[in-house]
Structure formats: C-alpha cells, structure tokens
Amino acid sequence: MASKDSKDQDPRIAKISSAIRIIPDFPKPGIMFQDITTLLLDTKAFKDTIDLFVERYRDQNISVVAGVEARGFIFGPPIALAIGAKFVPMRKPKKLPEEYSLEYGTDKIEMHVGAVQPGERALVIDDLIATGGTLCAAIKLLERVGVNVVECACVIELPELKGREKLGGKSLFILVEGEGA
C-alpha cells in the first residue's frame, strides 16, 4: 500500500502501513477493504499510530476528541486520554437515549446533547476516510452546537474517493494512503 510523501515520512509510518491488511471484495465485489484489525495486533505499530496523533495534537488546546462508531472508538479514546481531552462517541442512530441526542442529515450520526460546549476545540477521528460523508456529518453536528472543529484525523485515506473535498474546508491529517478500488 502506498504511503505519504517519503521524504517527510516519519520512520514509524512504514510499519504502520504494512500492518494494515487489505481484504479484496469486502463488503462487496470490487472493494479493497482496509482492515486495521491487524494493526491492533502489532503492539508497537498500534502504539506508534496513537503517538503520531498525540504528538501532533497535544499542545493544540484540544478539549474534545470525537470518534465515529465503531472503529473511531478504538483510536479516539487513547488519543483523548493522552492529550487530556474528553472523548465523545458519535454513533449510528438509536444507540443513544433519544432525548439526549442530536441528529444530522442523511448520513445519520448522533451525539449527546451537552457533551460539548460552544467554543471548544475538537478533533474528529475515524480509522479511514473514503467518500467523506460520515466525517462531513460529524463536523456539521459539532459545528451546529458551536464547537470549533480544528482538524479531522484518520489512519487511512482513500484519495481517489476525494473525501477531503467534503470536509467544508476543514483540514485532514492522515498517516497512510490506500487504493480506493
């Protein structure tokens, strides 16, 4: 799998990239699925993944790490704990008690009312950005309650799917790039 610009490349990235397993034709024919579960089995590579995000964000006054269900729940909390931020899970519909949840749009995502305050600085984390629809919904939900989304952060980007363009101008930080199809 391709990695980012090798002249900038942190030496930890190569091992992270090679720890990710590609599964062809999942969930349907033609899709090359980027399986991060093998990364989680490599204790050093998983730690390096978290460290790369923590190093970037620890002095940025981030008080909220929002992680998208379910794989964002794996990467978000360790980052939140290391930088002293809250972790806010962003969930598929009906998983949160209804009177406590806000909902956004066609890519339905829910978050607890009151989890975040206006003016807080937030990151949105997921394992991968493909079309960007989910991240876009997460950003809009956070902004609706007055949060400043500083950046989106993913382990993997599928650049051919141009998800980066759907983030409403928000910046995206990723560790590795993969093939879209």
Added chain:
Amino acid sequence: MSAYTDQDPRLHGIKTQIRVVPNFPKSGIMFQDITTLLLDPKAFKDTIDLFVERYKGKNISVVAGIEARGFIFGPPIALAIGAKFVPLRKPKKLPGKVISQEYILEYGRDCLEMHVGAVEAGERAIVVDDLIATGGTLGAAMDLLERVGAEVVECACVIELPELKGRERLNGKPLYVLVEYFDI
C-alpha cells in the same frame, strides 16, 4: 470481585460520572450510560488506570473488547499493558475469515465473531466490556477465545448489574468490576 468494596478513592469519582437513563432502550430498563464518564478526563483516566494496575505484569498478551463500548475501554488498557487488542464484533462486520459464537438472549439469539488468527493457542487474555448484565455476551466472548486455545484469565467491566447474575454465566471465570448498580 468488585473494586468498589476495596474503596479505592478514585471509585467515587467514577461512579458519580455514570449517568443512569430510565426507560432506555425500553420501558423498565435503567440504562447505565458511560458516555458521561468519558467527558471527565480524570475519571476516564482513573478507570483505565484501575484496570491497568490490575493486569500489568501478569503476562496478558490479549485484550479482547466487545463491540462497541468495549472498544472504548479495551484499547487504552491494551496499549498500557503491551497487549494486542482484539475486537469482537456483531456478524458481518469483520472483513476477514472469522469464527462465530452464537448465544442466547432474553428473546432470541445473537452472535459474536472474532478474526481467525488474531489469537493463538496458549495466549493469556482478558475480555473487556463497559457493563455485564446477564452475561450472555461475555460468555460468548470467552467461548470464542477458549475455542482457539487461549486462556481467559478474567473478564473486566466498568459496571455490574449483580441482580442479573451475569457472573454465574462465566463458567467459573473470575469477573472484576469497578462499580455495581442495584435497581432499588
């Protein structure tokens, strides 16, 4: 075993941060919402620290976490003790070859899956989830690990609902929890 009876001073902060939501997901259920705990960085850190202090240095090489709230607590524990994190998921979510374990619910059945090859025979494992109720899901998780020859050392949850007797569905395996909730 419950940490609460040991009265570690951190437990009060943890227990008070858990929000109880009545009648969710259905009437009569008092839902234990851990998301409020995650909004308190100190209480969340203390939660993880309590588990890490218990399991560090015990040769645990696998932390298995049950989808989805087990994914929040399991990885930080795994990272701190130098173990692998193995997600256990509902059917059709894991992309590679899996083994499946069916289990009985109050009404009907459900199924939990694990990737083949994630865990090797002889590895020492713990299973993590946010809460144990009837113990069905944790029991299925243990079965998956034992079927591939791993040794389940303990199950670890933030919350136990003791009245539902989940502890008894763990085939004698020990259970460690931080707080107990009684529906008075």
